[in-house]
Amino acid sequence: MTKLLELENLTRVFQVGEQTVHALNEVTLQIAQGEYLSIMGPSGSGKSTLLHILGLLDRADSGHYRLDGKDVTDLSDQQQAKIRRDRIGFVFQFFHLVPRLTAIENVELPLLLAGVAVDERRQRAEAVMASVGLSERSEHRPDQLSGGQRQRVAIARATIMEPMLLLADEPTGNLDSQSGREVIDIMEKLQQRGITLVVVTHDPVLGRRAHRQLKMVDGRIADDQYHQEGT
DSSP states (O other), X not given: OOEEXXXXXXXXXXXXXXXXXXXXXXXXXXXXXXOEEEEEOSTTSSHHHHHHHHTTSSXXXXXXXXXXXEEOTTOOHHHHHHHHHHHEEEEETTOOOOTXXXXXXXXXXXXXXXXXXXXXXXXXXXXXXXXXXXXXXXXXXXXXXXXXXXXXXXXXXXHTTOOSEEEEESTTTTSOHHHHHHHHHXXXXXXXXXXXXXXXXXXXXXXXXXXEEEEEETTEEEEEEEOSSOO
């Protein structure tokens, strides 16, 4: 399989008061295009730090990160922001929707920032809203939607640019079990169509659905297991 992400000896250090915390400690990892990977571990193990670096939301202090064969480690903030906008989608626990915008306007935001014309923006947003089963809720604001519906809007926004990589940080952590299953089903269908899916979770049931499972402890990868099918 084609390598999409290649990390080599990534280290990230934070200073907390007088204490030095090694959030990542020389992490080396390869993720293939189209993989479905979960990252698990206790609080403070480094899993969210790793996800943020994969998504170019943070930078490592040392080591190298190659995305689709290109070393993105030392790119400028502007260059990283363009890659982040065009090639990476994000789904967070708390949705991060803009309260004053309707659902479809939230979905259109990445296209607006990319300079896509208004008619094309609306056409593409309507299509992706339909794909997550929310066409009838397009004109509702976030406070008029359930938690599961808000997360589906967030997935639609995350995938409107057709990214190669979807990163999800505790995507079901703020949802009831039924809504959580619906959200995971949508993301898994995206992965089956070729997107690379990386999910950070505390939930062992969700973690076991992934075809590959990483366990992190003290900023290192303590275990890396493959499964032919999520269970």
